[in-house]
Amino acid sequence: MITTDILIIGAGPTGLFTVFEAxxxxxxxxxxxxLPQPGGQLAELYPKKPIYDIPGYPEVLAxxxxxxxxxxxxxxxxxxxxxxxxxxxxxxEDDYFIVTTNKGTKHKSKIVxxxxxxxxxxxxxPEISGIEKFEDRGVSYMVKDPEQYRGKKVLIAGGGDSALxxxxxxxxxxxxxxLVHRRNEFRGALDSVEKVQELKNKGKILLNTPAExxxxxxxxxxxxxxxxxxxTDLTKEMAVDAFIPLFGLSPKLGPLSDWGLEIEKNAIKxxxxxxxxxxxxxxxxxxxxxxxxxxxxxxxxxxxxxxxMCQSAYARIYPDKRYVMKYTTVGGVTGFDGSKKxxxxxxxxxxx
Amino acid sequence: MNEVAITIIDRQGVKHELQAPTDMNMNLMExxxxxxxxxxxxxxICGGMAMCASCQCYxxxxxxxNPMSDEEExxxxxxxxxxxxxRLGCQIPITEELEGLVIEMAPES
Numbered sequence: 001m002i003t004t005d006i007l008i009i010g011a012g013p014t015g016l017f018t019v020f021e022a023x024x025x026x027x028x029x030x031x032x033x034x035l036p037q038p039g040g041q042l043a044e045l046y047p048k049k050p051i052y053d054i055p056g057y058p059e060v061l062a063x064x065x066x067x068x069x070x071x072x073x074x075x076x077x078x079x080x081x082x083x084x085x086x087x088x089x090x091x092x093e094d095d096y097f098i099v100t101t102n103k104g105t106k107h108k109s110k111i112v113x114x115x116x117x118x119x120x121x122x123x124x125x126p127e128i129s130g131i132e133k134f135e136d137r138g139v140s141y142m143v144k145d146p147e148q149y150r151g152k153k154v155l156i157a158g159g160g161d162s163a164l165x166x167x168x169x170x171x172x173x174x175x176x177x178x179l180v181h182r183r184n185e186f187r188g189a190l191d192s193v194e195k196v197q198e199l200k201n202k203g204k205i206l207l208n209t210p211a212e213x214x215x216x217x218x219x220x221x222x223x224x225x226x227x228x229x230x231x232t233d234l235t236k237e238m239a240v241d242a243f244i245p246l247f248g249l250s251p252k253l254g255p256l257s258d259w260g261l262e263i264e265k266n267a268i269k270x271x272x273x274x275x276x277x278x279x280x281x282x283x284x285x286x287x288x289x290x291x292x293x294x295x296x297x298x299x300x301x302x303x304x305x306x307x308x309m310c311q312s313a314y315a316r317i318y319p320d321k322r323y324v325m326k327y328t329t330v331g332g333v334t335g336f337d338g339s340k341k342x343x344x345x346x347x348x349x350x351x352x
Numbered sequence: 353m354n355e356v357a358i359t360i361i362d363r364q365g366v367k368h369e370l371q372a373p374t375d376m377n378m379n380l381m382e383x384x385x386x387x388x389x390x391x392x393x394x395x396x397i398c399g400g401m402a403m404c405a406s407c408q409c410y411x412x413x414x415x416x417x418n419p420m421s422d423e424e425e426x427x428x429x430x431x432x433x434x435x436x437x438x439r440l441g442c443q444i445p446i447t448e449e450l451e452g453l454v455i456e457m458a459p460e461s
Binding site: 041045046049118124126127158159160181182183185187247248250251265266267291297 | 391399426430432434461
C-alpha cells in the first residue's frame, strides 16, 4: 500500500504542477497514470508542438514544458505509479481513500485530486465483429512482451509509428511479420518508413496494402484472419498466431465515471467558486477533466485550479492549523530532499 | 454579413441549418462545437491538431475544399468509418466558398 497526502490521478501538466503547490505546503504527492511516462497528452500526443500561452514563455515545446515541470517538482520527491490505470475509489471508515489500479496497486490518502485530462488513453479497437472474444487469445492492442512472439506468425495492422516500429522490431523475433494498412502511405519517422521499405525488399516484412482485416476466425483462440485488398479487390484467409491492431490511442473517461462523481459533458462537475472539489468531499477534479460554467480547457487554467485546490486540501488534512499563503520569493522552496532555494539575502552594510 | 450557411447532419441523423462566421478564424470542428451539435467531449478532442479524428465528417455537397495536408491524410488512414468523402472538420477553415456546404458527422469511435 502506497500512502501519501494527495493522490493525483493523471500525470499531465496540471497533475505535475499540483506536486509543486502541495510541496510548498509540505504535503506529499503520488501520481498515477495509465501512460508509461509523465506528461499526459503533451508527452504522448504532441511533444514537438509549440505552446504559446504559458505565462512567461513566449514559446515552449510541449515536451520541454513537461521536462521543466518535472525539474520544478523534483525537490518534492513525488512518487509515480505509471502504466497503470486508476480503477476504483473506496472510502475507509477513518476517512481515507483507497485507489486501486488495474494492476492491483493500492494507494491510500486523505485527498484525491483527479487531474485526468481527457481520461486515460486506451488503444482504439478496429470494428471487426467478434474481435473481443480473441483479446489476449491471439489479439492484443499493444506489444507488452515482444518475446512472446518469438517464432510466431504475426500480423500487424495500422499505418502509424507504432505499427512501423513494431513491425521492424518483431521482424527479428517472429517467424513472419505481415503488415496490413488501409493505404499505401505510412505516417511515421522517416527512418522507420525507410527501414520498413528495406525489410520489405529483403522479404522480412510482408506488406499488404491497401488492405484491411475484415474477419477474424478461431475456436478458443485466434486461428486465422481474412484480409481484403482494396486495390485488387481480392479476399484471402491467412493462418496467423498473433494479430496486433495498432490504431493509436483515444482518451476515455473510463472507470472514473463509476466513482459516484457528478458527470456533465463528459467531465466532472466541481465547486468552481471555492476549491474545485467534486460532490465527494476530499475528492477534487482539476484541469481538463473538470467542468463548471465558463470552463476553459487550458493548461494555465489547470495550474490555477491546482493551486487553489492544494490550499483547500491543506485545510482538510490539517483543520486545526492556521496557515497563510507565502510567496516563493519570500519563503523560498524547501524540498523534501533537503534542498533549499531562496532569494539571496540583501546585505546591510555601511558604505564609508 | 461575414457568414455562410452550412448544413450539418449530426450523428443521430438530425439536420442543423446554421450560420458560420468567416471572419473568426474558425474551422468546421469549432462550428460543430460552438453550436453544441454533438455532446461536449466527443468532437475536437485533440483540440484541432488532426490527431484524433473525433471531428471526422462526410462532405455531402460538391464543394471544392482546401486540399488535405499530410497530417490529415495520415490521420484518416488510421481512423475508422472512413469513406471517400471523409475529412477532418478541424482542417477545414470557414471561408466564403463554403456557402451551402452540407456535411454529415461520422460516428463516434
